[in-house]
Amino acid sequence: MQLYSAAEMVAADRYAIDTLGLPGAVLMENAGRACAQSIEERYAECFPGPVVVVAGKGNNGGDGYVIARILADHGWQVTTLVLADPEKIAGDAAVMLQILRQCGGRVVFISDEEILVQRFDELQPHLIVDALFGTGLASEVRGLPAVAIALMNKATARVIAVDLPSGVDASNGRICGCVVRADVTVSFDHPKIGHISTPGALYVGELEVVDIGIPATKRPTDLLPHARMIDAAVARSLVPERPAFAHKGTFGHLLVVAGSPGKTGAAALAGDAALRSGCGLVTVAVPASVHDILEVKLTEAMTVPLADRDGLLTMAAADRIVELAASSQALALGPGLSQSDGLRQLLRRLVTTLNLPLVIDADGLNLLVGQLDCLLERQDGPLILTPHPGEMARLVGMSVAAIEADRFDLARDFARRHRVILLLKGARTIIAAPDGRVHINTSGNNGLSSGGSGDVLTGLIGGLLAQGCDPFAAASLAAWMHGRAAEQVAENRGTVGMTAGELILKLPLVRQELAQP
Ligand SMILES: NC(=O)C1=CN([C@@H]2O[C@H](COP(=O)(O)OP(=O)(O)OC[C@H]3O[C@@H](n4cnc5c(N)ncnc54)[C@H](O)[C@@H]3O)[C@@H](O)[C@H]2O)[C@H](O)CC1
């Protein structure tokens, strides 16, 4: 499912209007009519209202005038509060406002905060239509619109957002100061990035996307969006082929470099997850001090001891890792490694000299802090980083709150700047590629917020890379499979107490589910 930015949606709009000759007023009429229909279907029990339409000065408000006219025509008691100077309303919105007034619609122009509060008190709406801002929101919301948003959120009424909850940036899901908390959002043509990426996704309520008549076919390729939502259909398209006649070398050999005293489980989980991802061979290389433990923990995966001091890998391990990498198709680096100066040097050496596909997670990411320059020194070979918001915050020197407020743009820009695939974990994990493509994952549940689940994801990504999966596809497919595995666990026993080991056992079932047409 493609996800549009504001600019990409405007371009599609312009294509329909300027190139195809479809009048904007027709699109607006279609948009408003679809919204009105959805309201009447969903909230019949609220008939005849009162309904308050809160309209801004642009075309989002224009949709609101169409909705007000149609609902009033069907007997609803509708009042439209216009938070704009009538002189400044133009184009299709002005046309629809004029038609609404010609039809006897109750329209009140509001320029004063006190009067707005008073009107809301008087009207006591059962339904509120948020037609304040849509894809045209361009900055922090202040003043009268901000008061309107607060009133909409305080009201007991059901709130239906037109196109987007006002305050959500369509292009990245950022909140522009304040935001409407909608029960339902009716959007047009395609979902926007802001509907699916958090934090915006948290305010959308139930999302309904309706066709307003922009032809889907023949859209110029330069107008097509760069973002996609990963659903089962997209995940299915990313699954690597599996030849019927194969030997264990066919499905690749993953090298996992991980573990340290007290963190041997991370290495084992990554190794097991890789095997459950369909990878042919897995070697888990660990500090010699903990090698015996991994020998016991792991059965199907091979293990190799590496030079260490007090359980932490040293630079002396580098040559052995390079030797092992020569007979592997991918390398997963980081789970449970811990941190030291020697490990930082080792990581830099491996990142800059090994050119096989590489996924770095957990302590591997912490070891990158302060030496991101080594990413651009990397000669060749895809590199996937998989930070959670805390690790991302350390990598870029921001607070977790700042990361979470601006996830989409930060992930996309980081991937491009450092020429890596960035998987930024979260309720809606983002996978960004250096060329600007972005996937947003929608599978999963909060059962994933438990120790070890990240190690499973790392092993899953590494296993898919070793099977020859394209790196952007491997990170995207792994994110979806990881979330889907959590959904399957929860189907039987909820999300509380979900363990990483349970996720691993579900991976083959998820893979089988994807194999079914
Ligand atoms: N193809 C479609 O999706 C169609 C969408 N339609 C609707 O049109 C809006 C987009 O309309 P636009 O006029 O571009 O902008 P908005 O109405 O979203 O914004 C209103 C207006 O507000 C001004 N503004 C921006 N930021 C701020 C701010 N922080 N504070 C105050 N004012 C602000 C800005 O000047 C805008 O003009 C889309 O969402 C749909 O609802 C069409 O109806 C049909 C086709």
Ligand SMILES: [K+]
């Ligand atoms: K809106």
